Amino acid sequence: MSKFKVGDRVVVTNSQDLAKKGMVGKIVVEHDHNNMFGVEFDEYMSGHSILGKCKNGHGWNVYGKNIELIKQEVTIVEDEIEDxxxxxxxxxxxxxxxxxxxxxxxxxxxxxxxxxxxxxxxxxxxxxxxxxxxxxxxxxxxxxxxx
Structure with a gap:
């Protein structure tokens, strides 16, 4: 079973070609080989469209070892400011x-x-x-x- 699924938000943890460390995007394709994922990045990065799966220039195929899941959460925490x-x-x-x-x-x-x-x-x-x-x-x- 894959560590990521289509729709997951991820951040690049190790640069891979045009996918630079710190870039954020979402998984749009789970490839069947080599633990590779098509990621649509939030910002234009001179990539491609991953065969039409994302906005042109925002896509890149990235190995799973080079990305990390961003947990989607809504949290309320306390601070020195009330309310x-x-x-x-x-x-x-x-x-x-x-x-x-x-x-x-x-x-x-x-x-x-x-x-x-x-x-x-x-x-x-x-x-x-x-x-x-x-x-x-x-x-x-x-x-x-x-x-």
Whole structure:
């Protein structure tokens, strides 16, 4: 039985030709030989279409030993900020604060996925958004008071 199946999200752990370490995509073909998988990468990478199975330029055949499954999970964790939701979907991390302020962190081509760093980036972006909204509210209040 294969370690991966069509639809699985994967990250390249060992570069193989045009498939560079840290690139993220999904399995679109399970080849019957050599533990090889057709991967459609999220970003254009000068590849091919894996015989029409994916967007042209996004596909490459990769050995199973050079990719790793990205667990699809949605997790809520606690932090020093009360009333915060953290959502992990593949290599995208979203933080939503209690007031609705939102921050998102997405893996970029060439970067290696790190859950903790993704969380810190998304949390920082949510806090910046929250402060921006507070400033707008204060500016509105000052204007209303005739300032």
């Amino acid at each position: 915060m939701t953290i959502e992990y979907k593949g290599t995208t991390t979203t933080v939503i604060l209690g007031d609705g302020s939102k921050g998102v962190s997405k893996l970029k081509v060439g970067d290696r996925y790190n859950k903790k760093i993704g969380f810190q980036i998304a949390k920082t972006r949510a806090l910046v958004s929250q402060k921006h909204n507070e400033i707008k509210s204060l500016e509105h209040t000052i204007k209303t008071l005739g300032g």
